[in-house]
Amino acid sequence: MSKNDSEFKKPLVIFEMANNHMGDEKHAKKIINDFSKIIIPFKKKINFAIKFQYRDKENFIHKSYKNSDHKGVNRFETTFLKKKQWKSILSYARARFTLICTPFDEISVDNIIKDKFEYLKIASCSITDWPLIGYIKKKIKKKKIICSLGGATNKEISNITSFFSSPKFNVHYLYCVAQYPTQPNKMNLSFFNKLRNIYGDKIKGFSSHEMPGEFLSGGIAYSMGARIFEKHVGIKGTKYKINKYSATPSQFYKWLKYLDETILRCGSEISRAKNLKEERSQIFNFKRGAYIKDKQNVFKNNYLNKRNVCFQFPAVKGQLLANDFSKFSKFKAKKTINASEPILKKHLVINNKRNKIEFIREKIKELISRSNTTVPSLSKIEISHHYGIKNFDKFGLSMIQIYNKKYCKKLLFLLGKQTHPKQFHRQKDETFFILYGKIKLKTWKKNKKVSKILNPGDTYTVKPFEIHWFKSISESGAVVEELSTEHVIKDSFYIDDKINKNKNRKSWISLN
Numbered sequence: 001m002s003k004n005d006s007e008f009k010k011p012l013v014i015f016e017m018a019n020n021h022m023g024d025e026k027h028a029k030k031i032i033n034d035f036s037k038i039i040i041p042f043k044k045k046i047n048f049a050i051k052f053q054y055r056d057k058e059n060f061i062h063k064s065y066k067n068s069d070h071k072g073v074n075r076f077e078t079t080f081l082k083k084k085q086w087k088s089i090l091s092y093a094r095a096r097f098t099l100i101c102t103p104f105d106e107i108s109v110d111n112i113i114k115d116k117f118e119y120l121k122i123a124s125c126s127i128t129d130w131p132l133i134g135y136i137k138k139k140i141k142k143k144k145i146i147c148s149l150g151g152a153t154n155k156e157i158s159n160i161t162s163f164f165s166s167p168k169f170n171v172h173y174l175y176c177v178a179q180y181p182t183q184p185n186k187m188n189l190s191f192f193n194k195l196r197n198i199y200g201d202k203i204k205g206f207s208s209h210e211m212p213g214e215f216l217s218g219g220i221a222y223s224m225g226a227r228i229f230e231k232h233v234g235i236k237g238t239k240y241k242i243n244k245y246s247a248t249p250s251q252f253y254k255w256l257k258y259l260d261e262t263i264l265r266c267g268s269e270i271s272r273a274k275n276l277k278e279e280r281s282q283i284f285n286f287k288r289g290a291y292i293k294d295k296q297n298v299f300k301n302n303y304l305n306k307r308n309v310c311f312q313f314p315a316v317k318g319q320l321l322a323n324d325f326s327k328f329s330k331f332k333a334k335k336t337i338n339a340s341e342p343i344l345k346k347h348l349v350i351n352n353k354r355n356k357i358e359f360i361r362e363k364i365k366e367l368i369s370r371s372n373t374t375v376p377s378l379s380k381i382e383i384s385h386h387y388g389i390k391n392f393d394k395f396g397l398s399m400i401q402i403y404n405k406k407y408c409k410k411l412l413f414l415l416g417k418q419t420h421p422k423q424f425h426r427q428k429d430e431t432f433f434i435l436y437g438k439i440k441l442k443t444w445k446k447n448k449k450v451s452k453i454l455n456p457g458d459t460y461t462v463k464p465f466e467i468h469w470f471k472s473i474s475e476s477g478a479v480v481e482e483l484s485t486e487h488v489i490k491d492s493f494y495i496d497d498k499i500n501k502n503k504n505r506k507s508w509i510s511l512n
Contacts, residue, residue: 008204008227014100015050020234020246023079028089031235036096038253045263049098051121054108090115106135113139124150124178127160145171146228148207150178161199172204174228181245182210187217192224204228209245215255219262288322289315290343297338304331318344328354356389357507364398364413371436371479375400375411379511386421386499395419408487412480414439414472422469422495430484431461437478441470467495
């Protein structure tokens with residue numbers, strides 16, 4: 001589990017007060033109190049925070065605009081709070097919520113540190129304000145940062161995420177819609193998924209200035225992977241007018257109810273695992289069991305096959321099932337099983353090659369991780385067990401084919417001390433490029449033998465008709481990139497004819 005995942009086991013919902021406190025301490029506390037009541041039914045599943053905004057009264061507004069009729073200036077000048085008021089409001093809020101604050105100037109960054117807010121929030125309008133962003137980076141060492149991406153271009157998003165790319169910065173980004181208010185058809189929540197595909201778990205939530213009557217956005221965003229939510233809040237019934245994008249307690253309660261219901265339905269991997277036993281019990285009731293066919297007996301030490309077995313409903317507890325039969329499994333009777341009888345597992349010796357194949361897959365996945373090798377997400381592993389699956393650890397090779405047209409690219413995986421037997425090709429040239437581990441390579445051509453130790457970064461080219469053999473000499477295995485002309489299935493010839501005659505020397509399994 002990543003640090004980001006562990007931090008947000010429960011989603012975080014942020015009540016953005018902004019300047020809706022209206023510069024009135026009593027009004028601010030009423031907002032805090034009213035919203036602290038609606039969260040009570042949801043606190044087991046959801047964490048809650050309230051967010052404020054800091055602007056320095058003396059320096060934020062240019063002197064030529066002070067006391068002017070500029071709409072924004074007038075809004076800020078009429079809602080500034082005194083330090084004593086802030087201290088009282090923050091104390092009142094801290095008893096009920098996690099505290100978050102957005103600075104709009106450098107002095108406010110210092111004040112956020114002094115006032116010990118749990119999070120610093122970077123506003124959408126500030127993500128390209130490099131003097132401010134640079135100051136935040138300089139001053140904020142351990143504090144958690146949330147950053148909105150409203151109105152940002154792809155280049156600007158790339159720039160801000162790169163700026164805070166160091167692991168020492170704990171930054172979470174919110175997909176944000178900077179329209180006031182945001183209509184439902186303007187949310188474009190699918191873009192959240194695009195950002196997640198590019199930046200992964202850094203994109204943590206959704207912030208909108210949505211219509212107060214919007215109730216579905218939280219649930220939809222949660223199901224997409226969002227775990228931080230921000231909405232503007234205010235209250236009616238006072239001398240102050242509420243803006244068009246701030247939700248009242250009753251509106252927010254309904255929004256939370258939809259989010260809560262979504263969380264319930266999305267569940268978790270742990271919850272699903274707990275359900276699995278009951279699910280499998282229910283599914284068993286519909287499965288076909290394996291029975292000995294009529295007028296046949298299977299005697300002790302004989303093998304089961306489709307000639308003496310049929311699959312019919314119902315299955316009984318402990319019975320071999322239809323889904324147990326595959327090309328990977330062999331079943332030998334421990335005792336005579338009579339005609340028409342159900343075949344019980346306890347009466348069989350079961351040899352399942354698939355278990356070994358799945359074990360090999362896990363070993364290859366470990367090798368991929370250990371070597372930091374990048375592979376296509378939907379890869380299929382081709383497993384060569386030249387002398388049978390029992391001898392795979394000694395003789396064998398696993399590969400993932402990346403591309404095969406006029407030219408071919410493969411990734412070859414050798415487990416520790418594993419050998420690939422002598423072979424040659426009549427058509428293709430192939431070049432081995434060592435990505436991880438060490439291999440010993442031997443070649444024979446025109447009675448000339450070459451033996452080399454290849455380390456990461458080394459290459460070697462094998463020509464048509466050149467016999468080659470290689471082995472991992474690293475305990476942790478080896479990864480080799482093979483670049484060649486087009487690979488043709490019938491163009492591999494082994495020196496040991498036992499391998500050529502073994503028609504079941506390959507198995508395939510998906511990587512994931």
